[in-house]
Amino acid sequence: MLNILHHYLGTKILNRIEPEISHSIALCYLRLLNQFVRKKKFGASTLKTQIAGMEVPSPIGLAAGFDKNAEVFNATLSLGFGFVEVGTITPYPQTGNSKPRLFRLPEEEALINKMGFNNKGMLYASKVARKQKLGVVGVNLGANAKSIDRILDYTLVFEFLAQLFDYVTINVSSPNTKNLRDLQKPETLEKILQNVSSINMSLKKKVPIFIKIAPDLSINNITEILNVCEENNVSGLIATNTTTNPSTLKKPTHFEGGLSGKPLMNPSNKILKILAKRKNASTVLIGVGGIFSAKDIYDKIRMGASAVQIYTSFVFHGPRHIKKMEVELENLLINDGYSSIDGAVGALIR
Template sequence: MLYDLARPFIFSVDAEKAHSLTIAGLKALPLGPAPHSDSVLATTMAGLHFPNPVGMAPGFDKNGEVPDALVRMGFGFAEVGTLTPRPQTGNPKPRIFRLPQDRAVINRLGFNNQGQDKAIPRLSRMRRRMAKGLLGINIGANKDSDDRIADYVIGVKNMAPLADYLTVNISSPNTPGLRALQDKGALEELLSAVMEARGDDRPRDDRPPVFLKVAPDLEPADIEDIVDVSMKQKIDALIISNTTISRPDLLSSNKQETGGLSGNPLKSLALQRLRDFRATSGGKIPLIGVGGIASAEDAYARIKAGATLVQIYTAMIYEGPAIAKRINRELAKMVKRDGLTSISEAVGADDK
């Protein structure tokens, strides 16, 4: 209710400035301990134990400034980044556009971040404050890099000791040529280098699971190739999906802005891609569902379609900071309503 009252003021401010003010507020305000999650929501994936399946997607906390605050807001895990080896300013402003009539956002940020060197000491401190919830670190390549695969290798070596899991992000539409790394040959070369950099000879605490984040704008042959390479390289999970460059029927006046579209219009496409990856992999690789999730019903649909975990971001812009608590509370009711003892029993229920 308080957020509903504040939203008109927040929306009167430039979107990127409002986001910066939000991060500053979360750094300054005492939020108290992380809320208790109903035990039926606890789940395990890639050897990690999540108190609940609802995470914050990357893009919100690009520089790893507030993952502890996000956990205190009710998220079971927070994924920070995308972090690149060197700082970069990203694309020219303005580059974030709200689409209120569509409950959506278009962004063309371009991996703007302060760089991994600046994030490392900050995330080292954060790790000690995250008694509950897990920390994911999303890594990417610099726009002007001469060797993007080398950038991901640097990211693995820099961030692995700090992360509960690492995400290799090759799905942003806002770095020219980045999505080409989803092509089979390039993907095989990339993931082979990434997994070698993670190293089976490293201590387990420095050898986190590796997830791969892909775009929703894929053809069936692309999905088959990604699954084939990911399983061959023993990637621990796939994140389905990032923003879309497609433009479904939109109502807002700024719908033609270039960049990646997120929020409600992405929901059906992201759900279908999740089903496609589930079918193609035969359920043999864990999936994380992202895109257009704004309610417990949306999250549960994604879980029943095969996702072990879900992530949100754009919905919080429209629904407010209590969204994770609300989704978790309602998810627990749905699990019990269906006679299940754990939400993990619902994963892939649509297959049965």
């Protein structure tokens, strides 16, 4: 019964409504579901894996931006995700960019968003996130658009929230906060990482730290970012955020904001492969961008991702699609003789 409700809400009805209203309706339903869900076993054992030491039932995670205020993580875990990332959360609440700011491109199997970190801030998140978590929940951190010291913003929000979550992602790659992507430059990234990692050292329970990067980077940029990460106790990189490059579209047209979904697959895979070839063995990669099938997930894993995250195809196809991909991913692994995800990680680049 719940399955059918999820399916109809997820695909048949919601995709016909204005995108941001449809997102709000989905969140209302998930807030309700969040009250009732209990811990369940998900995914087959072949899919059980570890991401930077965190045990997850499946390598398929929900990407940041869906549950911006950490309100429905148990509900989204119950839909079949192996882990979820909430946020982006900034120190102070902010309303984000003006509406409309979320657009569907069904022919391209893509979304364009220029949300601009609309969220209720770290104080609100710290209150709602205290409840028991039914699985691995990470928090994605950002800076306020009007902040006069963005580096300090990351330090503040890290100090406030890190202990409440299983891992932390430093988001320096959103295209929707002016100049935020400049923080990917080695000098600024290094300052952010030194600050958060010294706070991390002082915590009772240290958290794995990830950096989420843009797909619109040169090989040189990527190498510099990777070096800074590996010198500053970062557990891994999340590749990638949305792209600003219109030439990735089948019918290239100028747009404002970030593009996700099918057109992002090639650019994000390109970055993933570069990282996989150049990284140290201990650096973990999470692949994001354009996943619509189990084969897409399997490709990212064989390119070097230990896990993946999904947003756009979840919006288009709903939760049933996630469970279907889990079954298919398991078959792909078994057919190629792998008894676990681990064996397949990086198989294409070895």
